[in-house]
Amino acid sequence: MYRYDQFDHQITAERVAQFRDQVRRRLSGELAEDEFRILRLQNGLYMQIHAYMMRIAVPYGMLSADQMRMFAHIARKYDRGYGHFTTRQNIQFNWLKLQDAPDILADLATVEMHANQTSGNCIRNTTSDEFAGVARDEIIDPRPYAEILRQWSTFHPEFGFLPRKFKFSITGATTDRAAIAVNDVGLQAVKNGQGEVGFRVLVGGGLGRTPFIGTEIASFIPWQHILTYAESIVRVYNEYGRRDNLYKARIKILVNAIGIDEFRRQVEEDWKFTKDGPCTVNQAELDRVAACFTAPAYEKLADVALPSDNKAFSNWVARNVKPRKVAGYASVVLSLKNAGIAPGDATEAQMDAVADLADKYSFGELRITHMQNLVLADVKQADLFALWEAAKASGLATPNIGLLTDIICCPGGDYCTLANARSITLAKAIDERFDDLDYLHDIGDIDLNISGCINACGHHHVGHIGILGVDKSGEEWYQITIGGNKGSPANIGKVIGRSFSFAQIPEVISRLLQVYVAKRDEGERFIDTLRRVGPDPFKEFVYATPVPEEAKLQMPDYELLAQGTPYDTPLYSPRF
Secondary structure, eight states, rough: OOEEEEEEOOOOOHHHHHHHHHHHHHHHTSSSSHHHHHHHHHTTEOOOOSSSSEEEEEEEGGEEEHHHHHHHHHHHTTTSSSEEEEEEEEEEEEEOOOGHHHHHHHHHHHOOOTTSSSSSSBBBOOOTTTTTTTTTSSSOOHHHHHHHHHHHHOOOOOSOOOOBBBOEEOBOOOOSOGGGGGGGEEEEEEEEETEEEEEEHHHHHHHHTSSOEEEEEEEEEEEEHHHHHHHHHHHHHHHHHOOSSSOOSSSHHHHHOOOHHHHHHHHHHHHHHTTTTOOOOOOHHHHHHHHGOOOOOOOOOOOOOOOOEEEEHHHHHHHEOOOOSSTTTEEEEOOOOTTTTTTTTEEEHHHHHHHHHHHHTTTTTEETTSOOOEEEEEEGGGGGGHHHHHHHOOOOOOOOSSSSTTEEEBBBBBOOOOOOBBBBBHHHHHHHTTOOHHHHHOOOOOOOEEESSSTTTTTTSSSEEEEEEEETEEEEEEEEOOOBSSSOOOOOOOOOSSOOGGGGHHHHHHHHHHHHHHOOOOOOOHHHHHHHSHHHHOOOOOOOOHOOOOOOOOOTTTTOOSSSSSSSSOOOOOOO
């Protein structure tokens, strides 16, 4: 994986020192909150309901075992013993004190990590396929290009104050596992008729208040011009994107307003002047960066037959173990969707355990997925049973990858000041309702995504079933969408009708699944059946009779408000 050079070390150290002085001035009262806000956001620091939250960058989702141990250290020393992995392949800590933030950044710098550009109106952390470099359907390994994008976009002097945040996603595979269609710019590796490598470019994707699927702006851009073309896209957006309305400031609004043909014309007009400029990537530069992503020292192995007399192990292999390029090896998804735990959360002990597993079984490297799970990409097939037993002991072996309880979920009203409704507590209620693994395996692949507000951090728009928290007269309600999909083809889900209360949602999910089971053909996934029969049977059954308003769910007292300042210990922790 990529290692810092002298420039990376210097700029990170300077940023830590700069922010330490800014925090000192805020605490002393020299800086007002309005003045400090933009400075803290540049360092990934947010003010939430109970405390400060810091979002730490994990470029293209890759990290080392030592970096994971640093996350465990931060959770143990500065937080409440856990962290939250996000759909942007980053990690967030939700219970921080402002005075500790510079020390956290200094600790991160010792393992070549930072929180730069994880917030603010800038180019955010570039995401990619969690199986990059090992997937069988890859045209190229996208990680060198993702790193080139990271270096180009970090503190880019022209793009530090864009109209709104800006996100790139890149994949080198024929199957889109990077959700490129719902990013501001999506890049997919392709080859032209001459066998040359380039990128198909999508622009204007995004979720939130006004969701759009990205539109193809170019079918083939040579790899040498991945930066020059991207720079022209961002430059046109920076010039013409709206700054007068926060809700209409994303590039998706600009592309939709002027049309893809006019946007393409403006990009190509700008590109004429920069196409062969300093940002052109030459072979030497690509080779320099690609050298950081060489294959580990694989042994020459044959594929092995795995034990089949252990049902629990077989279920785990079927859901959590993925094929890879090299014979005798497999990729393993460690589930962060254990019953009773907020989706994406990992304790300090689990993070230490994962680091140990990476060192022992996967060459000291691991990845974060868009689905808020973790991946060990290079595991010997002969080690899978031992790894399973070790992962199970740490609560990381739930065999539910791709199933209903593999829920994507934002922090929601338990933490976020923007949320209309709780997300993680709803995920727990759904998980408790559908805790029968045999039933889940029979239902098969299905994406269930929950967002606590219209900002869509839980990507509810592209869930096969999406749940959106909405406010009705100061009370939390939930809107249901069906038919979304984050891969190929990408789709935005459609609202099925009026919203539901918290207590009604598990029954609504049950009714949707009953229609699927009744209507499905052999081998069909939920989304396949929905596409074939249409949404009407699902809508009709959900609303055929009133969904019962069940007795209030028995759970810890989440309704109590935290007392005192954000730094006081509240009366509860909204973590399960």
